[in-house]
Amino acid sequence: MALRIYNTLTGSADELVPGGIKKEKIGDYPPVTIYSCGPTVYGYAHIGNFRTFVFNDFLRRYLKFRGFRVDHAMNITDVDDKTIAGAVTESISLKEYTERYTAIFQEDLTALNIEPVEHTPKATESIGAMIEIIDLLVKKGYAYAMEGSLYFPVDRFKSYGRLSRLNSREIKSGLRYDTDEYAKDDVRDFVLWKAPKENEIYWDTPVGKGRPGWHIECSAMIRKIFKTTIDIHTGGVDLIFPHHENEIAQSEAAYGEQFVRHWIHVEHLLVNGSKMSKSLGNFYTLRDLLAKGYSARSIRFLLVSAHYRKQFNFTIDGISQADQALERFDNLLIRLKEIKKEGAPNPHVPNLIDSIFADFTGAVDDDLNISRGMGMVFEFIHAVNTMINDEKLTRMDADSIMLALKKIDAVLGFIFSEGSEKPGIDAAWVESMIAERLAARNSKDYGRADAIRRILLEKGIILEDTREDTRWKIRN
Ligand SMILES: [Zn+2]
Known part of the structure; x- marks a missing residue:
């Protein structure tokens, strides 16, 4: 095509x-x-x-x-x-x-x-x-x-x-x-x-x-x-x-x-x-948004994901949705990294990877229809998550999937956020933020809890809530 x-x-x-x-x-x-x-x-x-x-x-x-x-x-x-x-x-x-x-x-x-x-x-x-x-x-x-x-x-x-x-x-x-x-x-x-x-x-x-x-x-x-x-x-x-x-x-x-x-x-x-106009109070520079704690990565996600020939309605709500979508990538990357299972690769993985490339290209070749392309990418993530749940992936599979995501991210530029790995992260500070977030959640202050998650994400720290506690990772 x-x-x-x-x-x-x-x-x-x-x-x-x-x-x-x-x-x-x-x-x-x-x-x-x-x-x-x-x-x-x-x-x-x-x-x-x-x-x-x-x-x-x-x-x-x-x-x-x-x-x-x-x-x-x-x-x-x-x-x-x-x-x-x-x-x-x-x-x-x-x-x-x-x-x-x-x-x-x-x-x-x-x-x-x-x-x-x-x-x-x-x-x-x-x-x-x-x-x-x-x-x-x-x-x-x-x-x-x-x-x-x-x-x-x-x-x-x-x-x-x-x-x-x-x-x-x-x-x-x-x-x-x-x-x-x-x-x-x-x-x-x-x-x-x-x-x-x-x-x-x-x-x-x-x-x-x-x-x-x-x-x-x-x-x-x-x-x-x-x-x-x-x-x-x-x-x-x-x-x-x-x-x-x-x-x-x-x-x-x-x-x-x-x-x-x-x-x-x-x-x-x-x-x-x-x-957008200054008199309506809906005029945002990129810097205004970053100062409010929103990440450039979420803003890029929003701007890339909208088809270029359609008017795009930018809202603060939209940024929160972008954050959630990006969390799906972050969680998937964490899970892929944790896979230790040795042994022969799953024979279904190469097909899955071939079809995400074909589907993504088919969508975007049609007048750069990235909205459809992103739909394909999320279907792929879902399929991979299911395989992880069923423990059907080996270390080699995880590496091939990671490589496929890197190739797609060469277009999107928001799945892997390079440069966000900051060496000097203070673990005690992170733990204190997590404790504060837990307290905020317990008192049903979800706004504050969300803000803390965003502040941490900004520093490249990803939170993963499990049944027992909250774990954190540095994004790479
Ligand atoms: Zn010109």
């Missing part, structure tokens, strides 16, 4: 064909070239942003699981209205300001077990590439100047609106265009190069003094890194128009070839059923 993913450009679930030419074997394909719109580094990224970043990570991990190689870039927007305003407010340099938030963003990615990608270009380090494409657009008649800024004339690019399927009346009707204080001929036209305002950072370049418009950044970086048509471009659905529409217009007008084969867009994240 082939991997099919919904393509916003064609409106259908298209087979992924890296390089555009179909090959016999996955190993024969060139690396899948992927570009993901990255963050603007002016503050802490929120949980909605991380839905997209976690999806990007899941996508690249799944491609590797399927045998593809990947070459993935994500940009860092470190110059725009918000970053400039932030640096001015704090009276520090733009570089100092954006470096701080870039580092914070990287820490958040690490906390969520998001793999580093192959390229993370910064806007301020790619000005040359932006000038190159703007210069080509000027030469080909796809740019006009007004009040010192350069604009892209949208009516000259005939297929404008194809990705978003908006006709020009809808685009012109008002609300949906990119608001911009600068004057332009047509409301749809967007800025390529912005004339500097007073006391604002600018670059003195052959296309004039100024700074880049946001859209040009992605087009320029893609050309600089990948040289030609790329396989996959990802982003949130809110970027389809105007950002991605504008990227296509600039790149295809400048280079005269297809820009991107496969456009993949991630749906919105809601919090408690509403769009």
